[in-house]
Amino acid sequence: MMTSKIVRAHTQVAVPDPRRALDVLSAFYRDNDCSVSIEGDDHVISISLGTVRVGPRDRAIGIEITAANDTAITQLKTGVITMVDQLVPGADLDCRWHGAGQASEKGGKLPNFRELSVGKVTNLGPDMRRLRLYGDDLTPYLGGAIHVRLIIPPHGVSAPQWPTMGENGLPVWPKGEDKVEPRVYTIRQINADEGWMDIDFVVHGDNGPxxxxxxxxxxxxxxxVTGPIGSDLPVVDWYLFAADETGIPAICRYLEDLPDDKTGHVILEVSGPDAKQNLPHHPGFDLAWIFRDGSCPEMAFAPQGTNTNVDADADAGAGAGAGDDVSPFARAICDIKVPDETHGVFCWTATEQKIYRHLHTHFRKTLKLGREQCLVMTFWRAEAH
Incomplete structure (x- = not known):
């Protein structure tokens, strides 16, 4: 019988209080819908790319990573060391990794790094623009993981300096006038044979990289660009997809890939009717548009025998709380009836942070859906006024 290849890497990071560090790291990953189990003194964190085992050592934490390949190992190294850097005060990041992923030694490139050049530019409406980006050997970006991390150079720089990988698993970023900005985006379409990928951007002036x-x-x-990141959709019978503009490219990918016998709902929030986009048609899904300018919601298509009553003015579902100050978009999502056969459903949402909190409560606490039944994400935070 054939078995899947598993590769490993390990390191130690000196910290002032190892057990406190374990608790803080585990709490972060739990809050981000990762499974965390306790095995003896170790905390075992399951992430889409692999597994991270963290345990107490003498004035340090030991970290062991297992994954399917060197690229996943390198991405997990970066992720966990970044979280240690951000969450554990006093951590000494002068650590060295042993085992798999040594191709990313000091001065090496980030995983699957490619330099891309802009080709065709297409406006998708008042709020979104599509860039076709060309590069060599894009085959690593084919497959189930549909997100990438774009590395955006300073405005006006024609010959950017790109980050390299440090021995501790953290990228070494250019500084000062050479500073670049990493941001996560969805591959809307890709053609590795012709050497291009399409990325859809939400455009809102020049107030973000x-x-x-x-x-x-x-x-x-x-x-x-580096990556890819993300994981496959679970195979179920019924799906709920809901997002503002930031999640539309991913939902389009999902609608294109799902078989015709799958059913569910799509709820999208955009600025107004002129910001609607042409989505891939799937015969099993209802589609509702919610408009931030107050225009009446619209149902774009509806298969026979399904409930199309998405009333943005109705009371919010139990998860949002009828008395809360909840947006029409959140109310519309919470009003969708999720089938009782919860083993056969999956809910996927990508929204602003405040809405995310309501939806996380609704799906995880009110409907009691597990991590394998929903993925609730926040891609941005509205500015406080």
């Missing part, structure tokens, strides 16, 4: 890059993009401009 991604939006600024897309607003000013002209053929020949350079951008970096």
């Amino acid at each position: 991604g939006s600024r890059f897309a607003n000013n993009a002209v053929p020949g401009q350079l951008v970096g």
Whole structure:
């Protein structure tokens, strides 16, 4: 019988209080819908790319990573060391990894790094723009993981300096005038044979690196990419997809890939009716548009025999709380009836942080869906006024 290849890497990081560090790291991953189990003194964290085992040592924490390949190992190294850096005060990040993933030694490139150049630029409406990006050997970006990390250079720089990988698993980022900005985006379409991928950007002026890059993009401009990241959708019978503009590219990918016998709902929030996009048609899904400008919601298509009553003015579902200050978008999502056969459903949402909190409560606490039945994400935070 054939078995899947598993590769491993391990290190130790000196910290002032190892057990406190374990608790803080585990709490972070639990809050981000990762499974965390306790095995003796070790905390075992299951992530889409693999498994991270963290345990107490003498004035240190030991970290062991297992994954399917060197690329996944390298991505997990970066992820866990970044969290140690951000969450554990006093951690000594001058550590060295042993085992798999040594191709990413000091001075090496980030996993699957490619330098891409802008080709075709297409406006998708008032709030979104599509860039076709060209590069060599894009085959690592084919498959189930549909997200990438774009590395956006400073505005006006024609020959960017790209980050390299440090021995501790953290990228070494250019500084000062050479500073670059990493941002996660969805591959809307890709053709490795022709050497291009399409990325859809939400554009809202020049007040963010991604939006600024897309607003000013002209053929020949350079951008970096590394990844891919993300995981496959679970195989179930019924799906709920809900997102604002930031999640539309991923939902389009899912609608294109799901078999025709799958059913469910799609709820999308955009600025107004003129910001609607042409989505891939799937015969088993209802589609509702919610508009932030107050225009009446719209149902774009509805298969026979399904409930199309998405009333943005109705009371919110139990998860949001009828008395809370909840947006029409959140109310519409919470009003969707999830089938009782919870083993055969999956709910996927990508929203602003405040809405995320309501939805996380609704799906995880009110409907009591497990991690394998829902993925609730926040891609951005509204500015406080």
